[in-house]
Each structure stands twice: as structure tokens, then as C-alpha cells.
Amino acid sequence: MNYISPPDQQAYYEQVWHLVRQVPPGTVATYGQIADMLPPPPGVELQTYKAYSPRWVGSAMAACPDDVPWQRIINSQGKISQRPGAQKQRQLLEEEGILFAKDKVNLKVYQWHGPGAADEPRQASLF
DNA sequence: CGCTTGACCGGAA
DNA sequence: ATTCCGGCCAAGC
Numbered sequence: 001m002n003y004i005s006p007p008d009q010q011a012y013y014e015q016v017w018h019l020v021r022q023v024p025p026g027t028v029a030t031y032g033q034i035a036d037m038l039p040p041p042p043g044v045e046l047q048t049y050k051a052y053s054p055r056w057v058g059s060a061m062a063a064c065p066d067d068v069p070w071q072r073i074i075n076s077q078g079k080i081s082q083r084p085g086a087q088k089q090r091q092l093l094e095e096e097g098i099l100f101a102k103d104k105v106n107l108k109v110y111q112w113h114g115p116g117a118a119d120e121p122r123q124a125s126l127f
Numbered sequence: 128c129g130c131t132t133g134a135c136c137g138g139a140a
Numbered sequence: 141a142t143t144c145c146g147g148c149c150a151a152g153c
Binding site: 050052054056057073074081089 | 134135136137
């Protein structure tokens with residue numbers, strides 16, 4: 001299988017973690033979605049970024065600190081990618097109230113819409 | 128030093 | 141719906 005890594009892996013991972021920490025309980029985001037919310041690192045062509053960034057997000061999840069809700073990141077099909085620990089991920093999501101139908105969640109219902117989206121708690125307006 | 132192995136995704140067949 | 145393919149790196153053994 002092909003693979004490439006971001007130029008500054010650590011810096012990129014930290015951006016991913018920062019974003020994932022904002023995903024609220026009871027909602028999910030996809031690897032590709034998280035990747036698309038971040039800018040391509042310096043020197044990475046957009047095309048290259050689009051091709052590999054979802055996997056970079058996956059790698060970031062594999063190495064994330066304990067305070068990152070890694071379980072809320074699933075694949076673009078609404079399923080939990082096969083790996084050791086997948087069962088626990090599903091359990092954690094179900095504990096947050098997410099329902100699975102035939103091993104997949106309905107993204108139209110549970111997908112996070114990004115920072116500042118309508119379903120997000122928000123700080124009071126500055127005006 | 129030389130393998131092996133990765134939390135992905137969209138389009139084509 | 142399902143399988144296959146390209147994308148072409150770096151850490152760990």
C-alpha cells in the first residue's frame with residue numbers, strides 16, 4: 001500500500017488533535033472531514049494533500065494524547081475501521097448515545113458540522 | 128542496512 | 141452494491 005507522511009508530522013498531528021478535541025460527545029466526524037478542515041502543510045500540493053491527508057489523520061489518532069476523543073473519528077462510510085480496539089470504539093460511541101445500524105452510523109444524523117456550526121454550543125456574541 | 132506495515136478516500140471497473 | 145487502484149513516506153523490527 002502507498003503511504004506518505006506530512007513534512008512536519010508532529011505539527012500536523014497537533015492541529016488534528018486540536019480540532020478533534022472540539023468534536024462534541026454524541027457526534028462523529030470522518031477522517032477526511034477533519035483533514036479537509038485543515039490547510040495543507042507548507043510545501044504539500046493540494047492534490048497530494050487530498051490524496052493522503054485522511055490517512056495522516058488516522059495516524060494522528062493512533063498517536064493521540066489521552067484527552068483527545070479519538071473514538072468520534074470514523075471512516076467516510078460511517079463505519080469503524082477494522083483493527084484491534086474497534087469494538088471498544090463502538091462501545092464508547094454507543095455510550096454517548098450513538099446508534100449503529102448494520103455496523104454503521106447514520107452520518108446525516110450524527111456527523112459534526114465543524115467549529116461554529118449550528119448544533120455547536122457557542123460563546124456569547126461579542127456585540 | 129532492508130524489509131514490513133500502516134485509524135483513508137474517491138473514482139473506475 | 142462490491143472490488144480494485146493510485147496516491148509514492150517513515151517508524152519499528
